[in-house]
Each structure stands twice: as structure tokens, then as C-alpha cells.
Amino acid sequence: MLTRARAVLGSLHAAFRSRTDLHPLLPALVAASFVMLFALDPFGIGAASHARSEQATLRVVAPFYDPSNQVTVILIDDDFVRSRGMGWPLRYADQGRLMRTILSVKPTVLLIDLVYPHKHGATDDVQQLLTPIANSKTPVIFTAMALEPAALPATYRFCSEKLSDAPSGGLMDKESMRADLYEDLLKKHRLAYIRWSGCGNRYPLVLGGDSKTVTPAFAAFRAYCESHSGSTSCKDSPPATHTEDYLQPMIVRSGAFPPKLQDYAYGEKACQKPADAQGNVPSMRTWRVAFQQLTLGLFKDLRAERDNEVSLPCPAVTVVPLSVLEKAPRKDWATLLEGKAVLIGAHISGIPDLVESQVHGLIPGVVLHAMALDNLLSLGSGYLADRHETLQQILAGLLVAVFAYMFPFVVRLLEHPRLKTILAAAGFAVWVVLAATYLSLNHWLVALAALGIGVAFDLTKPTTSAGYLLAVIIAGVGSLFSLSQGWPPGNWVGLVIIAFTHTIKPYYFGEERKHFPHRASVLRSLFKIRGSS
Numbered sequence: 284m285l286t287r288a289r290a291v292l293g294s295l296h297a298a299f300r301s302r303t304d305l306h307p308l309l310p311a312l313v314a315a316s317f318v319m320l321f322a323l324d325p326f327g328i329g330a331a332s333h334a335r336s337e338q339a340t341l342r343v344v345a346p347f348y349d350p351s352n353q354v355t356v357i358l359i360d361d362d363f364v365r366s367r368g369m370g371w372p373l374r375y376a377d378q379g380r381l382m383r384t385i386l387s388v389k390p391t392v393l394l395i396d397l398v399y400p401h402k403h404g405a406t407d408d409v410q411q412l413l414t415p416i417a418n419s420k421t422p423v424i425f426t427a428m429a430l431e432p433a434a435l436p437a438t439y440r441f442c443s444e445k446l447s448d449a450p451s452g453g454l455m456d457k458e459s460m461r462a463d464l465y466e467d468l469l470k471k472h473r474l475a476y477i478r479w480s481g482c483g484n485r486y487p488l489v490l491g492g493d494s495k496t497v498t499p500a501f502a503a504f505r506a507y508c509e510s511h512s513g514s515t516s517c518k519d520s521p522p523a524t525h526t527e528d529y530l531q532p533m534i535v536r537s538g539a540f541p542p543k544l545q546d547y548a549y550g551e552k553a554c555q556k557p558a559d560a561q562g563n564v565p566s567m568r569t570w571r572v573a574f575q576q577l578t579l580g581l582f583k584d585l586r587a588e589r590d591n592e593v594s595l596p597c598p599a600v601t602v603v604p605l606s607v608l609e610k611a612p613r614k615d616w617a618t619l620l621e622g623k624a625v626l627i628g629a630h631i632s633g634i635p636d637l638v639e640s641q642v643h644g645l646i647p648g649v650v651l652h653a654m655a656l657d658n659l660l661s662l663g664s665g666y667l668a669d670r671h672e673t674l675q676q677i678l679a680g681l682l683v684a685v686f687a688y689m690f691p692f693v694v695r696l697l698e699h700p701r702l703k704t705i706l707a708a709a710g711f712a713v714w715v716v717l718a719a720t721y722l723s724l725n726h727w728l729v730a731l732a733a734l735g736i737g738v739a740f741d742l743t744k745p746t747t748s749a750g751y752l753l754a755v756i757i758a759g760v761g762s763l764f765s766l767s768q769g770w771p772p773g774n775w776v777g778l779v780i781i782a783f784t785h786t787i788k789p790y791y792f793g794e795e796r797k798h799f800p801h802r803a804s805v806l807r808s809l810f811k812i813r814g815s816s
Contacts, residue, residue, distance in 0.1 A: 342576040375409060382412075390620050391506075391624055392424065428460075446527045475499040477499065487532040542601045543559055544560075555591040555595055579721065636649075666769060707805050
């Protein structure tokens with residue numbers, strides 16, 4: 284690989300020397316400066332633009348995510364607690380009856396995302412929770428809080444990328460679960476850990492590199508695969524025997540279309556339009572939503588939009604409030620739960636358990652576990668993660684170096700009069716299309732801003748928009764390639780900063796005086812505007 288890279292750089296170096304009057308070391312120095320600048324990341328600008336690029340890319344590709352349709356979330360909600368005259372947290376006896384009812388429908392795995400630090404009443408006993416599920420053949424997973432980092436060894440890392448054989452015993456925060464319950468659970472049921480840290484916005488699967496200390500999504504995935512060993516996602520890299528394939532923390536991908544199964548549980552304005560009963564979405568709608576996310580997301584965070592078709596508030600896993608589910612007929616219970624991975628969590632007013640999704644905004648914590656589990660069921664060990672970071676950095680550096688040597692030839696090509704006219708028209712058309720898109724959604728101010736930007740670019744540097752549109756397309760293709768390899772998307776929002784400086788620099792430090800309006804301006808040609816120099 285290095286030999287080929289040297290050969291490519293050598294040929295570029297020779298061509299550069301023969302066709303330009305610049306010193307051949309200049310592009311190498313410029314490329315090295317950019318690489319070092321990216322590495323130093325002054326003021327965190329690179330990290331911020333990278334995070335924004337990642338969020339934007341995940342929103343754009345959300346319509347193309349293919350969910351497993353094997354995950355159902357049951358949310359204990361205010362209406363259920365109020366209608367039953369119960370307090371919160373629910374008594375063990377009430378929880379035991381709820382679990383027994385759900386297990387009678389025969390889900391593949393049941394995960395309980397609740398915490399049990401103390402008695403739920405003077406007469407409440409843990410056996411009232413455990414007895415109803417004691418003879419269940421369905422694996423039941425309970426969650427417990429992990430210790431705070433300050434209470435762990437200084438060398439411990441929740442998101443370790445190395446498999447560890449050393450037992451990490453003592454990871455559980457003993458205040459998050461009663462001792463008698465913990466002892467009983469270990470005899471028959473399983474534990475998964477929540478409240479990790481040091482992982483950024485990534486979702487870890489194996490904590491501390493220990494296969495015995497796992498998070499809810501991976502615990503449920505492992506249990507699911509034990510029952511469905513023929514599943515493609517389980518067959519290629521079984522989690523029980525290939526834990527090393529799941530050490531990288533996950534970048535949770537989201538789907539843009541909620542399941543049809545949950546449609547009856549919500550009003551028309553609660554979610555975006557769902558997929559059909561078979562989980563299919565017309566390709567025209569898929570591309571339309573992706574286009575909306577790309578164009579509208581250029582100027583604002585769409586998660587705060589009022590239009591559900593734009594904000595995408597509901598994920599691609601089934602989420603049903605318990606107050607609605609309890610009134611549903613038995614056949615609906617079977618459709619929603621039988622053979623599925625079922626997660627029980629809570630969404631109670633005044634007791635927030637909300638986390639931030641890069642696509643859907645604030646969601647209950649149990650829904651994030653469900654989304655991560657769905658990623659594992661859909662993508663297996665090929666889930667999205669920060670893999671091969673060193674290789675990615677090397678490739679990025681090589682691309683910068685190659686581009687630095689090719690840039691003079693690209694500039695010479697772009698200076699051709701006919702091509703400049705075509706690029707100017709294309710660049711202006713891009714901003715007109717953006718303005719029309721915003722206008723169709725009644726975003727008048729943003730539409731005017733887009734049109735104003737288009738006019739400004741056309742009058743000053745008309746080919747810039749088309750050039751950077753091409754750069755964004757190339758970066759987008761690179762991001763899609765990264766996604767197909769299970770890598771995070773690249774940083775393309777930073778191109779905006781480069782575009783701005785590239786546009787205004789010649790007007791202050793140009794070698795020759797620039798004309799205004801620019802001679803290639805579309806508006807100058809249409810309205811016969813006389814320029815000045």
C-alpha cells in the first residue's frame with residue numbers, strides 16, 4: 284500500500300514540476316500544515332464540525348435503515364399508573380403480575396429496564412417479583428447501575444477496546460439493587476449494567492472488556508441469539524463466542540419510519556407516517572425524506588421542527604404505552620410481543636429518564652437500548668463504530684496530499700470560460716432549489732436567506748457554490764462508503780468554513796483586482812448589470 288502511495292505521489296510530483304511554475308514542495312507543506320491543524324483541532328472547531336457532520340449524515344441516511352422488526356418497547360406511563368391507583372415505583376407484586384402476563388405471550392427475551400434500590404412498600408417482598416417468572420423459559424434480564432468512575436480503579440475504562448480475562452467483579456453499585464434481590468437474580472436471571480461514562484455519545488456493548496459485564500442491548504442480543512441461532516445477525520459472529528467483535532462502542536443508527544404495528548397507540552400528530560404492515564416504504568418517499576433532511580438540515584437542527592415528517596420524532600422500533608397495550612385484545616398482544624425481544628421501561632412525569640438521540644431528540648432511556656439492540660439484530664457485528672481510526676487518519680492525510688498536488692490542475696480546468704458559465708448557472712440553481720424547498724414548507728425567512736446567499740455568491744464568486752457542491756457530493760459518497768464499512772461518516776461541514784474563506788480572500792489579497800459583479804455572474808448576464816473593477 285505504501286509503495287503504491289509513493290508511486291502516485293511521485294507521478295503527481297513529476298506532473299506538477301512540468302506544468303506549474305510553483306515549487307514542488309509547496310503542496311506538500313500545505314498538506315502537512317492542514318494535517319497538523321486537523322490533529323491539533325484549535326478551539327475544538329474540528330470536533331464540533333465532525334459531530335455536526337455525523338448527526339447530519341445519520342439523519343440523511345435514516346430513511347435507508349432497514350430495521351429488524353423484532354424489538355418491542357413497553358412504556359409504563361402516567362395513564363397506566365393513574366388508572367390503577369398505583370404509586371411509583373410500582374410494587375413488586377404489581378411488577379410480577381405484569382411480567383407474568385407478558386411472558387405468557389412467549390417473547391424471545393424480556394429485558395426489565397427498572398432499578399430496585401429499596402422495598403416498594405412495607406409488605407412488599409422480592410419473591411412477589413420473582414415467583415411469577417421463576418419457571419419461565421424466556422430469558423429475563425434485569426438492569427443494575429454501574430459504579431461511578433471515582434469508585435473504580437484509575438485504570439478502568441468502561442469503553443475498553445481490548446478483551447479482558449480478568450474478572451471485573453464489584454462493578455455494580457450496591458445502592459442500586461437490594462442485596463437479597465441481587466442474590467436471587469444471579470441464580471436464574473441475568474444482569475445488564477447502565478450508567479456508564481467516558482464513551483461520549485457512543486453506546487458501549489461490553490464494559491471494561493469483560494464479557495460478564497455487558498449493557499442491556501448486548502445482553503438482550505446474546506439471549507436472542509441463543510434462541511435464534513439461525514438468524515443471520517447471530518450466525519455470522521455469535522455474540523456468545525465472539526465477544527471480541529463487539530468491543531467497539533456503537534454509533535446508534537436510527538430509522539426514519541416507525542412500525543405500522545404501533546400506529547393504533549398514538550394520535551395522528553404524534554409520529555411521522557409509518558412504514559406499511561410489511562415494513563416497506565415506497566422508494567419515492569424514502570428519497571424525498573432523505574432529500575428533505577439534507578437540504579433543510581443545512582441551516583438548522585431539525586429535531587425541533589413541528590412537522591413530524593421533518594423532525595422524525597419516533598424511532599423504527601415498536602414503542603407502545605402500557606396504558607394502551609392493556610386495553611388491546613389478546614391477538615394484538617401476540618402480534619406485538621410473541622417471538623420478539625421485549626423491553627419494559629418507564630416514562631413517568633417528574634421522574635425523567637431521557638437521553639439524546641442524534642435523530643429523534645430526547646427519548647426514554649429504554650428506547651435507546653431498544654434502538655441499539657435493533658442495530659445488532661439488523662447489522663450484527665457490522666454495526667456502526669469508530670473502527671480502524673489510525674487507518675482512517677492515514678488515508679485522510681494521503682487524500683489531502685494528493686489533492687494538494689492536483690489542485691493547480693483543477694483550478695486551470697475551472698478557469699475555462701465555458702465551464703465557468705456552466706458552473707455559475709449550476710451554483711445559482713442550487714440556492715434557488717434550496718429556497719424553493721424551504722418555501723414549500725412555509726419557512727419564509729430561511730428561504731429568503733438561502734436566496735440571499737445564492738445572490739451574494741453569484742455576484743462575487745459564482746462558481747464557488749457548484750465547486751463546493753461537488754466537494755460535498757464527494758464527501759457524501761465517502762461517508763456512505765464509511766457507513767457501508769461500519770465506520771463513522773467523515774467531516775464535511777468543515778467545508779463551509781473553507782468555502783467562506785476561499786470566497787472572500789481574493790477581494791482582499793488577490794493578485795489582481797476582482798470585478799463586481801463577477802463576469803461569470805448569472806444575474807449580471809440576465810439583467811445586463813454593468814460591473815466595476
